[in-house]
Amino acid sequence: xxxxxxxxxxxxxxxxxxxxxxxxxxxxxxxxxxxxxxxxxxxxxxxxxxxxxxxxxxxxxxxxxxxxxxxxxxxxxxxxxxxxxxxxxxxxxxxxxxxxxxxxxxxxxxxxxxxxxxxxxxxxxxxxxxxxxxxxxx
Numbered sequence: 001x002x003x004x005x006x007x008x009x010x011x012x013x014x015x016x017x018x019x020x021x022x023x024x025x026x027x028x029x030x031x032x033x034x035x036x037x038x039x040x041x042x043x044x045x046x047x048x049x050x051x052x053x054x055x056x057x058x059x060x061x062x063x064x065x066x067x068x069x070x071x072x073x074x075x076x077x078x079x080x081x082x083x084x085x086x087x088x089x090x091x092x093x094x095x096x097x098x099x100x101x102x103x104x105x106x107x108x109x110x111x112x113x114x115x116x117x118x119x120x121x122x123x124x125x126x127x128x129x130x131x132x133x134x135x136x137x138x
């Protein structure tokens with residue numbers, strides 16, 4: 001199993017080089033293939049990266065449902081960027097059914113993991129809920 005994770009990290013790092021084009025033109029299709037190999041071995045960083053490529057249609061056909069699935073796998077492993085991204089998907093109904101409760105859950109998890117973006121989303125949600133309650137009381 002250790003060998004699988006070592007290979008996953010190697011594939012992930014090579015995928016980053018292909019995505020970023022370090023010293024050569026970026027090759028997003030190759031990056032997606034490398035990320036997929038690492039993601040299939042369970043590497044949360046690669047699952048997050050592959051989800052991002054699917055969410056944005058870079059190197060792969062844009063597919064927000066597939067993106068959400070990869071984000072979910074990484075989020076369940078505690079990857080705070082994936083937790084934030086999954087929260088966005090639920091908040092906006094992108095690739096999943098819109099669900100405020102699940103969005104809140106994933107933003108909260110991401111905020112616990114140090115995501116400033118998730119904290120900002122939580123502040124927006126709090127303001128919206130406060131406004132709803134004030135309108136209901138009026």
